[in-house]
Amino acid sequence: MMHLALTADPAGFMRFMTEGVRAVADGSARIDMPPKQIFAEDDIEGDFRIMPCVLRWGERHWKTVKVVGTNNAQRIVPDKITVGKALVLHPEENFVTHVIDACILSSARTGACAAIGASALDAPREHVAIVGSGRVGFYSALYLCAQGGVARLDFYDAVAGRAQHAAQALAVLYPDIEIAAHAGEPDADLIIVATTSILSFLHPGKTRAHTVISLGADTDEQHELDPEWREEADLFVESIDSLRYGDLKLWGVSPQEVTELSRLLTVGRQGTRNRSVFISTGSALFDNLAVGYLLENADLA
Numbered sequence: 001m002m003h004l005a006l007t008a009d010p011a012g013f014m015r016f017m018t019e020g021v022r023a024v025a026d027g028s029a030r031i032d033m034p035p036k037q038i039f040a041e042d043d044i045e046g047d048f049r050i051m052p053c054v055l056r057w058g059e060r061h062w063k064t065v066k067v068v069g070t071n072n073a074q075r076i077v078p079d080k081i082t083v084g085k086a087l088v089l090h091p092e093e094n095f096v097t098h099v100i101d102a103c104i105l106s107s108a109r110t111g112a113c114a115a116i117g118a119s120a121l122d123a124p125r126e127h128v129a130i131v132g133s134g135r136v137g138f139y140s141a142l143y144l145c146a147q148g149g150v151a152r153l154d155f156y157d158a159v160a161g162r163a164q165h166a167a168q169a170l171a172v173l174y175p176d177i178e179i180a181a182h183a184g185e186p187d188a189d190l191i192i193v194a195t196t197s198i199l200s201f202l203h204p205g206k207t208r209a210h211t212v213i214s215l216g217a218d219t220d221e222q223h224e225l226d227p228e229w230r231e232e233a234d235l236f237v238e239s240i241d242s243l244r245y246g247d248l249k250l251w252g253v254s255p256q257e258v259t260e261l262s263r264l265l266t267v268g269r270q271g272t273r274n275r276s277v278f279i280s281t282g283s284a285l286f287d288n289l290a291v292g293y294l295l296e297n298a299d300l301a
Contacts, residue, residue: 001298001299002100002101002104002105002294005294005297005298006104006108006290006293006294007142007173010142010146010173011146011147013112013146014112014115014116014143014147016289016292016293017109017112017116017286017289017290017293018119020055020057020289021262021265021285021286022265023057024057024285025263025265025266026266028057029055029058030056030057031053031054031055032053032054033053033054033283033285034052035241035244036051036241036282036283036284037049037050040219045072045073046069046071047069048067048069048084049066049067049068049070050066051066051067051068051283051287052064052284053065053284053285053287054288055285055288055289055292057292060292062088062091062288062295063088063090063094064087064088064089064284064288065086065087066085066086066087066102066105066284067085067102068082068083068084068085068102068106069082069083070082070218071083072196081134081196082107084102084103085099085100086099086102086105086287086291087099087100088291098295100291103135106282106287107138108135109286109289109290110136110139110140110194110215110280110282111137111138111139111140111141111142111143111144112139112286113215113238113280113283114140114143114144114194114215114278115140115143115144115146116261117213117236117278117280118147118190118192118278119147120236120261120264120269121211121236121264121269121276121278122269123190123210123276124190124211125144125150125189125190126150126151127151127152127153127154127188127189127190128152128154128190128191128192129156129182129186129187129190129191129192130154130155130166130191130192130194131186131191131193131194131195131202132157132193132194132215133155133156133159133162133163133167134162134166134194136215136216137155137157137166137192137194138169138170140192140194140213140215141153141155141166141170141192142173144192145174150174150177151177152177152178153170153178153179154179154180154181154182155167155170155181155182156181156182156183157181158195163181163182164181166181167180167181185206186207187206187207187209188208188209189209189210189211190209190211191211191212192215193213193215193224193225194216195216195224196216197216197217197222197223198221198222200223200227200247202214202224202225202226203226203228204226204228204232204233204275205228210275210276211275211276211277212229212275212276212277212278213277213280214247214277214278214279214280215280217247217279218245218246218282219245219246220245220249222246223246223247224246224247225247225277225279227250229277230251230257233273233275233276233277234259234269234275234276235257235259235279236258236259236260236261236271236277236278236279237258237261237279237280238278238279238280238281238283238286239262239283239285240255240258240260241281241283242280243255243258246279246281
């Protein structure tokens with residue numbers, strides 16, 4: 001049901017999400033969002049994290065808390081690296097009004113973030129490559145296509161058949177776009193990386209991509225981008241919180257080296273290099289907005 005609600009009108013969902021992020025960026029919406037807390041144990045694969053957010057946007061007043069785990073083992077719950085729930089609290093009395101599964105929610109809001117980041121960077125999108133064809137990769141492709149301008153989109157994945165499945169599903173929704181599954185090194189104008197890789201694999205010298213968006217390196221163990229991107233491209237992030245995880249933490253990147261999405265949306269791209277890297281490690285704001293969209297457009301009772 002949630003998947004249907006988030007895909008019934010992808011262009012409308014993207015308009016809603018973009019308007020919400022812009023409202024926070026320009027100050028017309030108020031947000032209370034502390035850094036997410038991550039809890040990991042040395043002898044257990046994965047971690048769990050707590051992500052609260054309070055948003056006041058016009059007449060809207062949404063309180064959400066997501067308790068979500070990174071399920072690397074996938075023995076009890078297979079095929080879900082993201083497990084957990086998002087809680088919606090009453091705006092005045094603070095009791096829980098809704099409990100929402102976090103897997104689809106997290107995947108869809110991450111895809112929306114990728115599409116918003118690509119638009120904010122004015123990334124060329126005639127030819128797009130999606131590396132990692134699971135839920136996050138599929139939603140990224142879906143919402144990017146919903147914004148328009150995509151002529152060709154290629155899916156890549158290390159798991160046999162998954163790229164083909166994603167390509168077939170998206171081609172039904174966008175028959176006018178050339179959509180296919182491919183193997184080998186991805187090369188396109190825009191590359192979106194959404195993997196569970198623990199080794200950096202995308203090197204700037206092996207692709208002509210003008211813009212790269214990385215979505216999968218959101219823990220200390222996960223990495224997607226070669227460190228040479230730090231010198232090759234201007235760096236953009238969903239939030240400063242992204243410096244605490246994955247590739248940016250490994251590279252030792254400082255806040256002065258990155259531009260946040262909020263600034264990108266209000267003043268535009270101010271970088272000095274010809275290439276751009278946008279990194280998202282997930283924020284509670286996008287959870288909150290996606291939940292808000294569901295509250296207004298789906299029956300969550």
